[in-house]
Amino acid sequence: MLRLSLSTQRLAQAILLAGLSVLWATNAQAAEQRCTDLGANCLCSEPLQMTAIADLTDGKRDPNDSTTKECHTDGVNHAGFISHGTPIISTDAAALAAFPAGHGVARFLRRNDNHDGMYFVGGTGTIGTTALDPKYVRIAARWYIYRTPTFDFARENTCQNSKIAQMDGGVVSDYDGKFHLYNYVTWSPAIDCCMHGPGGNPAQSSAQFKGKWWRYEIVISPRSGPGTNIQMYIKNVTDNRSEIKVADMSMDSRTKNLSPPVLMSRILSNNHRFAGTTGICRGWVGISHYVFAGWTTNAGQRIGPALEIEGANIPKPPPPINLRVQ
Secondary structure (H helix, E strand, O other): OOOOOOOOHHHHHHHHHHHHHHHHHHHOOOOOOOHHHHHHEEEEEEOOOOOOOEEEEOEEEEEOOOOOOOOOOOOOOOOEEEEHHHOEOOOHHHHOOOOOOOOOOOEEEEEEOOEOOOOOOEEEEEOOOOOOOOOOOOOEEEEEEEOOOOOOOOOOOOOOOOEEEEHHHHHHEEOEEEEEEOOOOOOOOOOOOOOOOOOOOOEEEEEHHOOOOOEEEEEEOOOOOOOEEEEEEEEEEEOOOEEEEEEEEEOOOOOOEEEOOOOOEEEEOOOEOOOOOOOOOOEEEEEEEEEEEEEEEOOOOOOOOOOOHHOOOOOOOOOOOOOOOO
C-alpha cells in the first residue's frame, strides 16, 4: 500500500491550480475564483471580462460579465459600477502581454488615450445603499491597474493631479512621486493630513508603474472608529515583485486614533487626472478584477491575488515526501 504524507489542504490547492487552466480556457467570463473561495465574505465582484457595457439612466455604466454579487457605486439602485468618463472594452496586445504568463484574462476595462477628469470604478458590497451592514467591522477592496508606458502622473509633462482611490469620510489617495491618504478634516479629531503615507513606504518611482500591471488592495478597520485604520498595499504582478505597504494610518501618531464621520463603506478606484485648461495628461489606465470583501472580525484578513491573473506566480505546493510502500 502506498501512503502519501501530502496534506489534504495542499492536495486541494494543487487540484485547484491545475483545474484553473481548464476554467480559463473554457469560460473567460466565469466569476472570479477568489470571490468563490471567500464565500459569504466576498460581497461583490467584477472581473471586467465584459463583452458589452450598459449605459444606465443616471450616467453610471454596468459591465455585463457579472450577474451575481455585482458591485455598485455612489449608492444607486442598480448595478452601476463605472461612473464618469466613457469606458472602453480593450484587448490591447501590449497590456495583455504584461499580465503574468499563464493568465486567464481575455479583455479589460480602459479609458480613452490622454483621458482627463473624473473616472471612478468600484463600489460597495451592497446594491441600493452605501450603508453597508455594520456587522462587517473590516472591509477591503482589491483591483489591478495598468498604465501605458507614456502615462503621465502628477508633475509629469503638464499633468497636475493623479488620484488612486476614493473612500467614505472624504478620504482620498493620491500619487505624485509618493502615495498619500489625506482629507481627514471631517474626522474626529479633525486634522489636515497627510503629504505622504501616513506610515508605510510611500515613496515609489513612477517609472516602475508604466507598462506594468499592479495589484492594489485597501483595507479599512474598524469601520466606525475609534482608531479607524486604512492600509494600502501594492504589488507589481508583471514582474512578480514583492508587495509594498505604501500607507498605514496606525503607523503615524497624527492619524492612529481618528474616528470617521460616517460608517466607512466604500472603496473606489479613483482615476481622476487634471491637466489644466491648456495641458495634457498622456496615456491611459486599464483596470481588471475588482473584488470587495467584508469580515465580522478584525483579524488581519486580506483578499489577496486573483488566481486568474497571478495563478502562475502563486507558490505551488511542494512535491510529496516520505513516500512509503507497505
